[in-house]
Amino acid sequence: MLMVFSYDVTENRNRRRVAKVLESACVRVQKSVFEAVMTEKAAKMLADEAACHLGQGDSLRVYAIGAHGRNRCQSWGPCPLPEQQDFYLL
Numbered sequence: 001m002l003m004v005f006s007y008d009v010t011e012n013r014n015r016r017r018v019a020k021v022l023e024s025a026c027v028r029v030q031k032s033v034f035e036a037v038m039t040e041k042a043a044k045m046l047a048d049e050a051a052c053h054l055g056q057g058d059s060l061r062v063y064a065i066g067a068h069g070r071n072r073c074q075s076w077g078p079c080p081l082p083e084q085q086d087f088y089l090l
Contacts, residue, residue, distance in 0.1 A: 002065040017053035
């Protein structure tokens, strides 16, 4: 599934920590929006790790987009939608 992570964090320190967690597994498509193709279980684990750095009033949202919805997604600009990978280049 295409997983979309979006956060709103007020303090710079916490914002950097949330971003670092998400950057470890996702592609940044906007300042506070990340995308990755992963399972719901993997997304839950990643979100739980990122959520540890949220302060009072901060938020983190995760949206799951299935194959049907993904086929209807559109993107403009330099960040294409992440594609499913069956291999990794090292």
